[in-house]
Amino acid sequence: MIQYMTKKKTLMVFVILLMIASSVGGTLFALVMSALVDCVSGKQEQLLSTFLYSVLFVIVYCLMQSGYSYTKAYMIAETRKSLKNDLFEHIYFQDMEKFETQNSAGYINELSNNMTIIEDTYFRNILSMGQMFVGFLTSSLITIIVQPVMLLVMLALGFIMLATTRLTTKPLERSMKEYSGKLGEYTDEIKDDFSGFGIIHLFHTVDAVVRKHGVKNTEVESAKRKSENDRIICACLGEFVGLLSTVLVMASAAYFSQKGMFSAGMIIAFGSLIGQVVGPITSIPTVVANFHAAKPVKEQFEKILAKEKIQDVSGEAIPEGDITLESVTYGYGEKKVLRECSYCFEKGKHYVLLGSSGAGKSSLLNLLAGIYQNYTGKIVVKDVDIKNISRRNMSDAVTMVKQDTFLFNDTIRNNITLFREGYSEQEISDVVERTGLKKLVASLPEGLETVIQENGNNFSGGEKQRIGLARALLRNSQVLLLDEFTANLDPVIAQELEDNILKRKDKTIITVTHQQTKEKLEKYDEVLVLGEGKLRKMA
Secondary structure (H helix, E strand, O other): OHHHHOOOHHHHHHHHHHHHHHHHHHHHHHHHHHHHHHHHHOOHHHHHHHHHHHHHHHHHHHHHHHHHHHHHHHHHHHHHHHHHHHHHHHHHOOOHHHHOOOOHHHHHHHHOHHHHHHHHHHHHHHHHHHHHHHHHHHHHHHHHHHOHHHHHHHHHHHHHHHHHHHHHHHHHHHHHHHHHHHHHHHHHHHHHHHHOHHHHHHOOOHHHHHHHHHHHHHHHHHHHHHHHHHHHHHHHHHHHHHHHHHHHHHHHHHHHHHOOOOOOHHHHHHHHHHHHHHHHHHOHHHHHHHHHHHHHHHHHHHHHHHOOOOOOOOOOOOOOOOEEEEEEEEEEOOEEEEEEEEEEEOOOOEEEEEOOOOOOHHHHHHHHOOOOOOOEEEEEEOOEEHHHOOHHHHHHHEEEEOOOOOOOOOEHHHHHHOOOOOOOHHHHHHHHHHOOOHHHHHHOOOHHHOEOOHHHOOOOHHHHHHHHHHHHHHOOOOEEEEEOOOOOOOHHHHHHHHHHHHOOOOOEEEEEOOOOOHHHHOOOOEEEEEEOOEEEEOO
C-alpha cells in the first residue's frame, strides 16, 4: 500500500520537507516562549525585539503548518484516488464467473467503508508517525543541549505511560476489528434490503425486513460504541498520566532552575517539550493498534490487486461464418448443463431454443457470447477459437439481449450507445424507430437526453426492454442472442418487434423462449431443445 503514497515522488518529498519544517517549528516554539519569559528581568527594548521576532516566528510557523496540512490532504486524496482506481480496475477486469463469486455489496464495501478505514488507520497513521518522530528527535536534541538529565526524566515518564496505556490498547484493537466486520455486514444488509424493495412489498414482509435491519443496525452501532468507549478509556488514561507527567517535569525543571542550571524561561520550555518527547512514546500502542486495524483491510486490498486482470487478447477479428460447439462441457460445480455438447449454428439461420427451467439455455448464450470461458471443449467461428478473439471484437460481433435489462442512471442516449462514441444521429434514430421508442422519445421534453432514474423507475418494463433491444440493434452485430427478450412486452408489440428482427436474413439469431405455439416456432429455421446437456432438433 505504501507505493500509492510514493507514486508522485515530487509531491511526497514536498510533504516530507513541510512535515519536518512544521514539526521542528512546533518544537522551537518552546524556546520562543522561554525567551519571552526571560525578558522579565531585562530591558523593554529587549522585550519589544523578542516580541516582534516571536510574532514573525508565529507567522512563518503557521504558514508552514497550513502548507503542510494542505499538501498532506492533497497527497492523501491522490493516494486514495489512485488506490480506488486500481481496485476498481482489478474488480472489473475479471471474467463474469469470478466476479459473481462475491456479492456486489462486498465490492461496494471495499471502495467505501474499507477505503475510509485504510485511509485513517494506515495512510494518515504513517504521516502522523513521521511527524511525531521528527518532533521527538528535535525535542530530545534541545533537551540534551540544555540539560541531559531532563531527557532521562522525560523518557522514564514516557515509558511508564507506555506501560500504562498498553493495558487498554488490546481491547481497542479487538473492538476496532469487530466494528469493521459489523460495518461490512451492515452494508450487505442495506444493499439487499434496497435491491429487494419491490419483492419485499409484493410479499408484504416489510415488518420482518425492518426488524432484520434493526438487528444489524443495533449490532453495528453497538460495535462502534464499544470501539469509541475503548478509545475514550485510552484517551482519559493517557490524559491523566500525561498531566501527571507534566507536573513532575515542571517540578524537576523548577528544581534545576533553582540550582542555576538554566533560566526560569526554560521551565516553560520544558513544559512544552515534554509533550514532544513523551507523546511519541505513549502513542506507540495507538500507532501499532491502527496498523493492526488496517491489516485485514490491507490484506483484502492486496488480494484484490493481486488478481490477474483479464487482458484483451490482440487476436484477429471474428470472422463471419458458422458457430460450432465441439464437445463443450460446462456447469456449476457438480451440476453440468452441457455434457460433451456438439452442434453447428449455421451463418444467417434463425434458431429458437427451448428447454426446461435450469436446463442451461441462458448459460449456453453466455458461452456463445464469450462471457463464460470456464468450459472444456471448443467454440469456434469459422475455425477460429473464440478464446483467441479479443473481447472488443467478440462484443462487436455477438450481441445479447436479456430478459431483465439493466439501465444506467444516465440519459436514454447513453443507455442505448453504452457511452461509446462514433454512432451517427441517423443510426440512433433508426434503432429508436425500429424498437418502437420513437413515440416515447418524442413525448419527452428532453428527448434522448432524458435521464433514466435508478433501476429505470421512470419507465415501464416494456420501455426498458425496448431500450435494451435498441442498444443491441445499434451494434449491428452479425450474431444476435435473444434471451426471453419479449417477456415484458405487450403481445402485439412483441410480435411486431420479433418479426422485424427476423426479417434480417444476414444475421444469425438464436432466441430462447418458453412460448411453444406453432405460429411462433414456424418463424424460425430450426427449433432446438436443450436437455440432459445436449442440443437436439425438435422432432
